Amino acid sequence: MTMFEEILLDLEERAEKTQQNTSKEMSVVRTGKASPALLDNIRVEVWGDKLPLKQVAGISAPEPRLLVVQPWDASTAPAIAKAIEASDLGLRANIDGPVIRIPIPKLSDQRRKDLVKHVKKLAEVGKTAIRNIRRDANVSLKKACKSGAITEDQEKKSLTDVQIIVDKAVKEIDRLLKLKEEDILEI
Numbered sequence: 001m002t003m004f005e006e007i008l009l010d011l012e013e014r015a016e017k018t019q020q021n022t023s024k025e026m027s028v029v030r031t032g033k034a035s036p037a038l039l040d041n042i043r044v045e046v047w048g049d050k051l052p053l054k055q056v057a058g059i060s061a062p063e064p065r066l067l068v069v070q071p072w073d074a075s076t077a078p079a080i081a082k083a084i085e086a087s088d089l090g091l092r093a094n095i096d097g098p099v100i101r102i103p104i105p106k107l108s109d110q111r112r113k114d115l116v117k118h119v120k121k122l123a124e125v126g127k128t129a130i131r132n133i134r135r136d137a138n139v140s141l142k143k144a145c146k147s148g149a150i151t152e153d154q155e156k157k158s159l160t161d162v163q164i165i166v167d168k169a170v171k172e173i174d175r176l177l178k179l180k181e182e183d184i185l186e187i
Contacts, residue, residue, distance in 0.1 A: 015133055
């Protein structure tokens with residue numbers, strides 16, 4: 001594999017990871033619907049450690065406006081409810097026997113606008129990361145050309161290829177943003 005192919009491959013891998021990370025961060029933003037992904041970032045203090053909620057309970061969405069958390073150990077239910085209520089999701093957790101029920105309230109117009117702003121900010125962070133990756137790739141290509149590892153023609157072609165990869169990644173983040181905005185604004 002040539003030097004410029006390695007640089008392009010690295011760029012593609014890093015751009016893909018950035019897209020996945022942005023998508024994951026957007027998935028935990030609350031919309032008006034129940035989704036187990038809402039609770040992905042919740043960490044529960046149990047057994048002397050802070051563990052991800054997924055490791056101490058099962059999460060399901062049996063109804064469009066209800067999440068149900070089934071603790072693996074019933075004694076952890078109060079700690080799980082406390083962690084959910086302490087999160088910035090603005091949710092209330094009701095312990096109902098062996099399960100925890102979390103009703104998902106409708107979003108106010110102001111909350112929807114705030115969430116859209118937040119999602120746009122997440123998308124911009126992702127795009128900035130991709131632009132930084134592009135800069136790193138371009139610097140590597142220029143260094144490779146100066147050192148004689150690649151020719152000027154290969155450098156010019158690679159710079160064009162870098163831009164194509166970056167444009168594709170930014171377009172994907174824009175697509176994710178549009179879908180999430182629609183999801184948030186849907187009543």
